[in-house]
Amino acid sequence: MALLYRSLIRKADKLVPARFHPFWNHEAGPKTVFFWAPCFKWGLVIAGLGDLARPAEKLSFSQSSALAATGSIWSRYSLVIHPRNWNLFSVNIFVACTGIYQLTRIINYERSKGKEAEAEAGAVAVKE
Known part of the structure; x- marks a missing residue:
């Protein structure tokens, strides 16, 4: 396999x-795993951005954290x-940002759910 690579x-060098x-001959360039691993990690960022359309109650707190x-x-x-490795740095910043944003959405949803429950409990107490 290494011989094929x-x-x-x-051939590509030519x-x-x-x-x-x-860029091609850099220590973290396209000839190395240091380039390709972060490129594939952008899939996590794309998945996180896809979750923006998902309702907050369906998001996973543990996954986002x-x-x-x-x-x-x-x-x-x-x-x-x-x-x-600036490519790895940039993808990890975006992974962290999408995770933090989803955590914020989950926490805000849980807080609003708690406030609604308190308002309902207060309304029931007033009726009695």
């Missing part, structure tokens, strides 16, 4: 224009490792 890269060589926590932790880590 290396032969593909050697096709890459000279002005893209600094896990996304917010991992996005925050890995954002910091992506700037500490060598080579600095």
Whole structure:
């Protein structure tokens, strides 16, 4: 498998224009997993954005908090490792932001549900 990968890269090296060589040959460039793993992680961001249309009562608190926590932790880590991976940093910032936003929606929904219950209890007490 590694032999196939290396032969593909050697052929692709010839096709890459000279002005893209600094990006192509970078330690976190397209030749490495450091480039492709964050690219696939954008799927989490897309899924989080897709959940914006979902009602707040159907969102998972634990899933959203896990996304917010991992996005925050890995954002910091992506700037500490060598080579600095700005692609990984940016995707983790967006993962954290979507998780935090969904958590905010869940918390606001739970608060409004609690206020409605208090208002109903107050209305019942007034009628009695």
